[in-house]
Amino acid sequence: MIKYITITHAKQNNLKNISLKIPKGKLTVFTGISGSGKSSLVFDTIGAEAQRQINESESSFARMRMQHYGIPDVERIENLNVPVIINQKRLGGNVRSTVGTATDIYSSLRLLFSRMGKPFVGYSNSFSFNNPLGMCPECEGLGYVQVVEVDELVDKDKSLNEGAIKFATFQPGGWRLTRYVDSGNFDNDKKLKNFSKKEWDLLLYAEEQKPKHPTKDWRKSAKYIGLIPRIKTAFLNREIEHRETIRVSLEKVIVTKACPSCHGQRLAPKILSCKIKGKNIADCTMMTIEDLHAFISTLHSDTFDTILQEIRRKLQYVMNIGLQYLTLNRSTNTLSGGESQRIKMVRHLGNSLVDLLYIFDEPSIGLHPHDVMNIANIILKIRDKGNTVLLVEHDHDLIRLADHIVDMGPGAGKNGGKIVYQGDFAGLKQSKGLTGACFSEKTSYNKHPRTFKEVLTITKASLHNLKNISIDIPKGIFTVLTGVAGSGKSTLATKVLPFHYPQVTIIDQSLPAASYRSNLLTYLDLSDEVRKLFARANKVSDKLFSRNSEGCCPNCKGLGIEKIEMAFMDDIEQICDVCNGSGYHPKVLQYLYHEKNIAEIMEMTVHDAGAFFPKERFRSAFDTLIELGLDYLTLGQRMDSFSGGERQRLKLTRELSGTDKIIIIDEPSNGLHPSDTKKLLKFLNVLVDSGNTLIVIEHNPDIIAHADWVIDLGPGAGNAGGRVMFQGSVKDLLNSKKSLTANYLQNRT
Structure with missing residues (x-):
């Protein structure tokens, strides 16, 4: 064998x-x-x-x-x-992919309702919000509608020529504006507030049509369409990479609301009328996994026992891996x-x-x-x-x-x-x-915590699973908020606290706002400096050293990869054959700075770059990354390839300046080796010693043990959580009988 x-x-x-x-x-x-x-x-x-x-x-x-x-x-x-x-x-996917569909639990639930539900409204497929038979006709199974806020889209005190349309690429000189000023439909110098109802409807809501009296600049094959339907078709229904360039404008003018017809339940009224023990299938998907398991366990049927057992078994698996607080209708792209x-x-x-x-x-x-x-x-x-x-x-x-x-x-x-x-x-x-x-090493703990005089007060918080809790969070020291997954930590720190104290800074693990082309060097605002060094050394234009300008590879347009769209499957990315993944035109690589070309610079690690580049402009940025254990990153690494923990530590580098901030950090030790956790702790303490209030959501015993103050939520997850189990120093936590966290910390110290 x-x-x-x-x-x-x-x-x-x-x-x-x-x-x-x-x-x-x-x-x-x-x-x-x-x-x-x-x-x-x-x-x-x-x-x-x-x-x-x-x-x-x-x-x-x-x-x-x-x-x-x-x-x-x-x-x-x-x-x-x-x-x-x-x-x-x-897991990604769009909003049509949910925890229920990803685990196949929703398929089993659909089968159950098509058999046990009363009245009978159709077979299993009829209960799918992705199927025309079952989806809500107004929102098409999404559960929400997107509405354009007209006041954010246009300035009624201006004319079209003065820039009345506030959306990006519709400004004076923007090519999309020509569809309106060249249509012959409007007096382009007339203030929008003086438009007649007919002109107003034509500007905003008109369906696609041929203009009757266009100007001489109008393209013969073009058709006129109102602003709102044009924004919906041109931007809302296009790929996210295309939308990135106008993301800010979209966020200003688009408001997402629960569907007024299905109220977020995604399904048609007929389907929602089918119930088991007073609950329809949407009611079931809105329950936590734990509560749904309890509900399914109350159902008994000799005929459909196999289906019931299958659903209970799958729900139990999800509970076993600590996700009992999730709901089946949770979109997978939010996980x-x-x-x-x-x-x-x-x-x-x-x-x-x-x-x-x-x-x-x-x-x-x-x-x-x-x-x-x-x-x-x-x-x-x-x-x-x-x-x-x-x-x-x-x-x-x-x-x-x-x-x-x-x-x-x-x-x-x-x-x-x-x-x-x-x-x-x-x-x-x-x-x-x-x-x-x-x-x-045996984990030590903070025996000399910082003291505090002021607090951030939260009174009777009851959002999500929080059980009407009141708590004082110390100012000016290092507080760790802990508890099992789903106990309410993130709700308290990233939802309730910012509501009462809007000045807080939240550093999570989401991708920093950046385009698909962004890399570490652009994030650090050092790209221009590097291009200037190459330009001066070679007496050529600095644009040659940009993958977004004259220096880009003609085949992949500077991306370094070629994307092959695979319809219903993940897109495939392949290294560009022309530039071998560098993103640069081959002729650019003949230019050197200190015996290295621009592609070699992009492959350089932060550690090596710290010694390679001049101290004045570069050293502080690279030294900070090295302190955070990010010395192995390469300068050209794409931002969308960083792990959540790497993204978060990058964001931390921007919090070094200033004092008297309230900084909330969500699980900064994720993905860190214990030796790197020590580096992180030093960095966090520098933030506190600089006069900031630090609140860290964390499970890592090494981080918890070095806090000045610990708040432990629990005792369990979901409905079993949301209570304050402990608040105080680490020394007192070690003596706590109620805290699950205390049990594990005692074994490590």
């Missing part, structure tokens, strides 16, 4: 020609600091090759419609299993990366397949230690069925459960890519790498 997956001479990305054996049928955890090569080995080498070989077994017709995987830079991989890769890529990964896990819990290769990407992210143990039990069950499980992970509790550990390092980027240690957890604690050093 084959006992190992064997990798020989792997060189992908920063891997240093490494070879290793991974035991089959076991749980192997790969750890190491960010950029050490974990993902390069597990995902880009092992996972990519396994998936590529599976794809090769399909017909050429099928392969053309699959994600394309290049051949990893590895001499040989032997004894691979069929892979199941469960990463943190957000975090950690929530998305756990939803993907649900799909595999009920299957009976064995001898598969499961690959997980930090499944502990976003989880309280109590919830981590639920995930751990699921992973162990997957292993015990006869599967091989690979985990990329930093969490102490999950690493400790591993049968085999591979620690990568010793550093990040070019200083990583080596195997520092292989073996069990006991041996890891004795090893010489950064991981071993961190796990051999």
Whole structure:
């Protein structure tokens, strides 16, 4: 019997020609600091090759419609299993994709209502909001309508020639305005407030038509259409990449409201009339998973018992992975990366397949230690069925459960890519790498917390699952808000607190407002400086060194990739053959600055860039990133490729200036190695010492232990949460009998 997956001479990305054996049928955890090569080995080498070989077994017709995987830079991989890769890529999709559809629970629920519901209104498909038979006719199953705010769209005190249309690209000189000023329909110097009702309706609401008396500049083939239908067809119904350029204008003029017909329930009145025990299918999808499980458990039917059992089983799986607070009607594009990964896990819990290769990407992210143990039990069950499980992970509790550990390092980027240690957890604690050093230490706690005089007062908060709580949050110190996932932390910190104190700054893990072309250098506002250095050194225009201007590759238009749209599947991205992914015109690469071309600069890490560029303009930005453990990032890395934690730490760099701020940070330790968590703590304390109030939502025991003040919500998630279980110093928390957080902190200190 084959006992190992064997990798020989792997060189992908920063891997240093490494070879290793991974035991089959076991749980192997790969750890190491960010950029050490974990993902390069597990995902880009092992996972990519396994998936590529599976794809090769399909017909050429099928392969053309699959994600394309290049051949990893590895001499040989032997004894691979069929892979199941469960990463943190957000489920995405549009608003028609929900937790219910992603888990297939909604399909089972539709079947149940088509059989048990009264009165009978149709078969299973009739209960789908994505089917014309069932969707609300007004909102077409979306649950909301988008309305154009006319007062934000036009300035009635101006004429068309004076710029009455406030939407981007409709301003004087903008080509879209010509459709109106050249139509012959209006006196272009007349104030809009003086328009007749007929002129007003023609300007705003007219359907597509040929103008009767256009000017000589009117294109013969063009048709006139009112402003509002034009904005809806030209922008609202176009791809998001196109909308990015006019995102700000859209946010000003478009208001999203619950559908007045279905009131957000997505379905037609006839479908909503079908009920089981007084509830229609939309009522069920609006309940938390936990409450829905309780409701389904009250239903009994000999005829439909199989369906009921199936729904209860699937709901229980979701509860087991700590997502009992979600609702089935929650859009998947609003889920975090950690929530998305756990939803993907649900799909595999009920299957009976064995001898598969499961690959997980930090499944502990976003989880309280109590919830981590639920995930751990699921992973162990997957292993015990006869599967091989690979985990990329930093969490102490999950690493400790591993049968085999591979620690990568010793550093990040070019200083990583080596195997520092292989073996069990006991041996890891004795090893010489950064991981071993961190796990051999016992967590200390803050024995001398800062004191405070002023507080932020919240009185009788009851939003979502908060149970009418009143609390004082200290000002001027470092407060950690903790509790199990779904206990109400984010509701309190990012919804209730900003309502009472609008001046707060919230730093979450969402993508910073930026275009598809944005990269690290543009985010740092250093792109112009780099282009000027090249221009001066070569005595040419600085526009040559922009991928958005004269220097762009003629084939990919500066993107470095070519996108192939695959209709109902994810788009495929392929490296541009002309520029080899740099995004620059090949002729631009002949120009050098200190013996490097612009493409080589974009591949440079923050660590190397700090020593390469002049100190005056560049050093402070790069030093800050290095302090936050982001020294391995490359200058040209696209913003949309950063993890949530990386995005958040980038946002933190902009909070260094100024004092007396109230800063809320949502789980900043996500994806961090313990050694990087130490760097983060130093940075957070600098923010507080500068005179700011810091409120951090966090599960990480190392962060909690070093807070000045801790607020613990619970005791459970969803309806079982929303109460204050503890508030006070870490020392007092360690003696608390009510707090779940206290139990896990006691084991680590």
